[in-house]
Amino acid sequence: MNKYLLDTNICIHFLKGEYNLNEKIQEIGLDNCYVSEITILELLYGVENSAETKKMQNRQVFNKFYNFISKNIILINSCFQIYATEKVRLKKLGQLIAEFDMLIGCSAVANDLILATRYSKHFENLLNVRIENWIDNELP
Numbered sequence: 001m002n003k004y005l006l007d008t009n010i011c012i013h014f015l016k017g018e019y020n021l022n023e024k025i026q027e028i029g030l031d032n033c034y035v036s037e038i039t040i041l042e043l044l045y046g047v048e049n050s051a052e053t054k055k056m057q058n059r060q061v062f063n064k065f066y067n068f069i070s071k072n073i074i075l076i077n078s079c080f081q082i083y084a085t086e087k088v089r090l091k092k093l094g095q096l097i098a099e100f101d102m103l104i105g106c107s108a109v110a111n112d113l114i115l116a117t118r119y120s121k122h123f124e125n126l127l128n129v130r131i132e133n134w135i136d137n138e139l140p
Contacts, residue, residue, distance in 0.1 A: 001029065003032045003112070005113040008104070010135075011065070012046070033072060034111070036104045038076060043062055083106040086102065090125060097123070097125065098122070104123075105123040106126065118133060118136060
């Protein structure tokens with residue numbers, strides 16, 4: 001069975017109940033789904049950046065998700081060498097990508113996980129990254 005690193009956008013759509021991602025994750029199995037600690041940071045930022053009227057509800061949704069996925073959080077220290085090598089390579093090519101995307105993509109490579117994302121183009125220049133677009137059914 002394949003193992004997946006869920007990009008932040010996949011987690012957001014999952015939390016909103018969109019695109020049948022609950023069924024997709026059930027089909028794959030929770031034990032085969034991981035998130036980067038960067039995704040946790042991005043989700044927490046989203047909660048704190050919420051309108052005051054939605055913040056409490058969003059915090060509850062996040063806490064439920066965190067409890068759901070907490071044993072499958074990938075620490076970024078697993079990708080430090082790949083990140084450094086790839087950042088230098090991409091810089092020389094003039095193809096740098098956003099820092100958090102770099103860390104998430106390199107974490108997928110370092111942990112031999114398929115990156116599940118909606119934004120394949122953000123990661124396509126990383127060496128050895130395997131990508132599946134779970135939303136738009138595009139080829140990576």
